[in-house]
Amino acid sequence: MHDALITWYHTHARDLPWRSTDCTPWGVLVSEIMLQQTPVPRVEPVWHEWMRRWPAPADLAAEEPGEAIRAWGRLGYPRRALRLHAAAQAIVSRHDGTVPQSYDELLALPGVGDYTAAAVASFAFGARHAVLDTNVRRVLARAFSGTRYPANSTTAAERRLAEELLPTDDTAPVWSVALMELGALVCTARAPRCGACPIAAECTWRLSGFPDHDGPAPRGQAWAGTDRQVRGRLMAVLRDSTGPVPKPVLDAVWPDAVQRERALDGLVADGLVEPLDEELYRLPTSPSS
DNA sequence: GACTCGTGGTT
DNA sequence: TAACCAAGAGT
Numbered sequence A: 001m002h003d004a005l006i007t008w009y010h011t012h013a014r015d016l017p018w019r020s021t022d023c024t025p026w027g028v029l030v031s032e033i034m035l036q037q038t039p040v041p042r043v044e045p046v047w048h049e050w051m052r053r054w055p056a057p058a059d060l061a062a063e064e065p066g067e068a069i070r071a072w073g074r075l076g077y078p079r080r081a082l083r084l085h086a087a088a089q090a091i092v093s094r095h096d097g098t099v100p101q102s103y104d105e106l107l108a109l110p111g112v113g114d115y116t117a118a119a120v121a122s123f124a125f126g127a128r129h130a131v132l133d134t135n136v137r138r139v140l141a142r143a144f145s146g147t148r149y150p151a152n153s154t155t156a157a158e159r160r161l162a163e164e165l166l167p168t169d170d171t172a173p174v175w176s177v178a179l180m181e182l183g184a185l186v187c188t189a190r191a192p193r194c195g196a197c198p199i200a201a202e203c204t205w206r207l208s209g210f211p212d213h214d215g216p217a218p219r220g221q222a223w224a225g226t227d228r229q230v231r232g233r234l235m236a237v238l239r240d241s242t243g244p245v246p247k248p249v250l251d252a253v254w255p256d257a258v259q260r261e262r263a264l265d266g267l268v269a270d271g272l273v274e275p276l277d278e279e280l281y282r283l284p285t286s287p288s289s
Numbered sequence B: 001g002a003c004t005c006g007t008g009g010t011t
Numbered sequence C: 001t002a003a004c005c006a007a008g009a010g011t
Helices: A001-011 A027-032 A039-055 A057-061 A065-072 A079-095 A105-106 A116-123 A134-145 A158-164 A174-185 A227-239 A247-251 A257-269
Strands: A273-275 A278-283
Touching: A001 A174, A027 A039, A027 A079, A027 A116, A027 A158, A039 A065, A057 A079, A057 A158, A065 A174, A065 A227, A079 A227, A105 A116, A116 A174, A134 A158, A227 A247, A247 A278
Parallel strands: none
Antiparallel strands: A273 A278
């Protein structure tokens, strides 16, 4: 199975810039943060722009946090931009400007959780770590557990399985990225293309006749009318403005004053917005300026 | 564990 | 077309 999957990967993998052999660990880290819950096609152009502007952690660390948020554009979840900026500063202060290699040191960076720490340690430094993202979890659920979807949250059994499957030699990283790529291109959530799957012959879910998902349906992501929508509109106005924004301009984005104020207060509490006074708001600047 | 947090393409 | 979904993290 390992050989079949890795061979498939070398033939079918997308040519993504952060997979290039000359991509720096910083480039890998930036890509992994951007790819958290955001599809590849939207990340790619923004990633190129970030690498051009801030080719090393120190370059971003010296920048205003608001500029990171602005350059984040419409990737979504702008807290990630703020945390990536904070991670760059932590890399400068704790690691002399060099992205750390160990899983534990990566995990300690802002915005870096288990997945991202394992991915960077593995893909940027060749370390041996089980990489469990939504793609890998779905592939393992189908191939080994015979279920259409994995559990709602990662289980100890999943982690054990992923580590058992992980090659003990230096092919561990390519095995992990191949599993991810298979989940992204073939073993997709909605309509898997089993005819193109290199491990279809061994897939428990397929061999069992594609049984339906029986567990609880995952909660939908409500959007219309939520605070997230209001936050999104407020951030869009601030991002697209070159300077501070008068309160009445922000007020225009949402009719319900109670919800609007709650959303704005939340953004300020999150550090995504900086109030200059009661009537003027802007993207955050560094404490010294 | 349950919830929150953006955005836009796909079905 | 409304619903689904996408390389998660933090609380």
